[in-house]
Amino acid sequence: MTISDSTRARATDLLAFIDASPSPWHAVQTCETRLQAAGFAHLLEVDRWSLQAGGRYYAIRGGSSIIAFIIGAQPAAETGLRLIGAHTDSPGLRLKPKPGEDAQGMVRLGVEVYGGPLLATFADRDLSLAGRVNIRTPGGFTTRLLRFDEPLLRLPNLAIHMNREVNENGLKFNKQTELPLLLGVSDESGAETRFRQPIAEALGVAAADLLSWELNAYDTQKGSFWGVDREFIADSQLDNLASCHAALSALLATANPPATCLCAFFDHEEVGSESAVGAGGSFVADVIGRLAASAGLDSEDHRRMLARSFFISADMAHAWHPNFPAAYEPGHRVTVNAGPVIKCNANQRYSTDADTAARFMAICEKAGVPWQQYAHRTDLGCGSTIGPIVAARLGIASVDVGSPMWAMHSIRESAGVLDHTYMTAALGAAFSG
Structure with a gap:
């Protein structure tokens, strides 16, 4: 071609x-x-x-x-x-207003399903966060766009040894219990603080001044050409x-x-x-x-x-x-x-x-x-x-x-x-x- x-x-x-x-x-x-x-x-x-x-x-x-x-x-x-x-x-995954959750030593972020995504495709991808954040100011609030370029989150698959029928029945996630995204290891600061701190640092503000947000998980992999003649694109x-x-x-x-x-x-x-x-x-x-x-x-x-x-x-x-x-x-x-x-x-x-x-x-x-x-x-x-x-x-x-x-x-x-x-x-x- x-x-x-x-x-x-x-x-x-x-x-x-x-x-x-x-x-x-x-x-x-x-x-x-x-x-x-x-x-x-x-x-x-x-x-x-x-x-x-x-x-x-x-x-x-x-x-x-x-x-x-x-x-x-x-x-x-x-x-x-x-x-x-x-x-x-x-379509994709949007963070909840208070997403941080301490789960047996891991910090998970609660999400809502936005639209009708193919949920299985979000597993084992290099995910990060993007969207907008409202920050407290002396006169009210200001809105800032936020994007983490490096992978921040992940939805790891369950190993096939514990999900033996996955190839026959398909990869399925319970939207409430199995879709939360892994952020990191928990510490004494608490899950919500662990979630807020990188956002505050990225925006150069105090964590206490983060009022509200609309953030979605996105794939950090860049778009590419593929095919024998590079006649297709993927993104x-x-x-x-x-x-x-x-x-x-x-x-x-x-x-x-x-x-x-x-x-x-x-x-x-x-x-x-x-x-x-x-x-x-x-x-x-x-x-x-x-x-x-x-x-x-x-x-x-x-x-x-x-x-x-x-x-x-x-x-x-x-x-x-x-x-x-x-x-x-x-x-x-x-x-x-x-x-x-x-x-x-x-x-x-x-x-x-x-x-x-x-x-x-x-x-x-x-x-x-x-x-x-x-x-x-x-x-x-x-x-x-x-x-x-x-x-x-x-x-x-x-x-x-x-x-x-x-x-x-x-x-x-x-x-x-x-x-x-x-x-x-x-x-x-x-x-x-």
Whole structure:
């Protein structure tokens, strides 16, 4: 397989993007850094907005969701909006508010399962902590991002000598008693102090001033290429930081678009999106409302704008796995490195309909990239995305698409090098059309 230098470079940049983003809050920070470097201005929701034609802006809500947009050259009521949505969160393990536990001389950290991870993949990995911490200040508190680069935690497997049927029955963990992560050996200071002290030292504050935190375990292994032609990539959080990276790259490469172009990356997709920062909240509708107000649109033109808009929900797709052929719907076996996948479900787990599928096919043809179609086996429950949520709340045409991947929700996922360039090109064509 021949892979161009530019395609390889784009995949390398994706891996760097993911490795810089071990939590939703870090993912937003990574996006913000790239947006600022491209001249995008930061808008605060508490301020009055004054938007200019051709302006490039972004807003952040809750530290873990971000919306970036470019004001189009033509009236929004006549062109509609071009929107791409993705999510910043990934399934995994989140620390409890008071996680420290002394267990017969070992310090364990209690966790909650966030979303639907493949729990077995967290065993025997070099784990560490990342997220945000609130620190006491004279006036209240301040929020700091935290990331331990070196392995800090582990979930060791039970030896096969004590779990003789593991290869026949599968690796299973009791979520309450067997998932706590090992931190170190206990001492006279107590488990909670042993947990707090490295955080306080990393942030340069007193342990007593640590008020609250949202921290997740993450895999410290960097992303990599693999395969005989290095045609595949492996990393954590490909679902769905790969879609964030593709959409952001497409937006940053868009110059002077006729229609207003917008990227919305939400937290909490993996747990239902029903939060102030999730796709089920008001964030994107609030931003669009302020865009309309800034353009002087009345309620009639606001509705005309939405009626002409198009939303692409970009989330990863299930690639055909040759070891498990029975898991797939015959005729819908999408393959890695064969192009973006259009995802369909009659029960509206995906937002795609015949019209929006055809529209995205035309976008792919314009971009010169192949496309595929996916439907889930009828006798298996189908996952969902932000697509139906955003489409229903805004009342706009929507399609669900994604790059094919293996091992979705594993701590170590895999995808194709070519597919990332294909998806970025397709999303770029959607913005420029």
